[in-house]
Amino acid sequence: MSVKISPSILGANFCNLEQDIKVLEQHAVPVLHLDVMDGHFVPNITFGPDQIKMLRSVTEKMEFDAHLMVTDADSLLARLADAGVDSVTVHVEACPHLYRTLTTIKNLGMKAGVALNPATPIDTIKHVGHMLDRVLIMTVEPGFGGQKFIPGMLDKIAELNQYKQEKSLGFSIQVDGGINLGNIAEVVRHGASDIVIGSSMFNGSLEKNIQDFYAALK
Numbered sequence: 001m002s003v004k005i006s007p008s009i010l011g012a013n014f015c016n017l018e019q020d021i022k023v024l025e026q027h028a029v030p031v032l033h034l035d036v037m038d039g040h041f042v043p044n045i046t047f048g049p050d051q052i053k054m055l056r057s058v059t060e061k062m063e064f065d066a067h068l069m070v071t072d073a074d075s076l077l078a079r080l081a082d083a084g085v086d087s088v089t090v091h092v093e094a095c096p097h098l099y100r101t102l103t104t105i106k107n108l109g110m111k112a113g114v115a116l117n118p119a120t121p122i123d124t125i126k127h128v129g130h131m132l133d134r135v136l137i138m139t140v141e142p143g144f145g146g147q148k149f150i151p152g153m154l155d156k157i158a159e160l161n162q163y164k165q166e167k168s169l170g171f172s173i174q175v176d177g178g179i180n181l182g183n184i185a186e187v188v189r190h191g192a193s194d195i196v197i198g199s200s201m202f203n204g205s206l207e208k209n210i211q212d213f214y215a216a217l218k
């Protein structure tokens with residue numbers, strides 16, 4: 001199984017974003033994780049399609065993976081596609097018409113993912129599993145970077161992986177929250193193949209952190 005590292009710019013210093021994106025690109029990091037927060041679904045506010053469009057002008061190569069922590073995902077989808085986003089993950093807790101939302105994402109030409117808060121059961125994706133490119137297991141409560149990984153989420157990752165195998169589903173398993181050099185191998189061992197890393201990637205030397213995380217996956 002090949003494992004992907006997805007740096008979350010929520011953990012970056014926003015004054016250095018252009019420079020940091022260039023460093024990630026130079027080290028062949030394939031994807032940038034973009035946390036869109038609205039101050040309603042989660043208490044924090046970050047950025048939206050206009051700012052993402054500006055970041056798109058810095059890199060053509062990197063996949064832009066938007067994680068929407070918003071109460072009204074539907075209203076953002078067309079603008080995210082226009083901003084150059086490749087992949088959108090919505091929260092099952094925030095999308096009352098999940099089938100329609102996922103269909104819209106696909107029709108706009110983007111990959112579709114669903115995120116589950118720590119207390120949300122895996123059953124909630126049962127009827128849309130075949131539509132998904134990604135399932136994101138939140139390993140902290142969403143809203144802020146720098147939180148502590150919830151150890152009980154390891155069993156949830158394994159449960160999702162087993163469900164995926166049993167049903168022969170094609171989505172990747174992404175994890176997000178509190179990932180560091182001490183636990184990355186463990187989440188991978190439990191079945192995660194796409195690892196979002198915020199503060200542990202951007203605190204200190206970005207170049208060294210990229211190298212250390214890749215080394216930890218060997």
Ligand SMILES: O=C(CO)[C@@H](O)[C@H](O)COP(=O)(O)O
Binds near residue numbers: 140
């Ligand atoms: O979605 C979120 C937080 O809600 C994340 O993407 C964070 O940005 C991860 O940051 P760390 O926990 O790795 O510091």
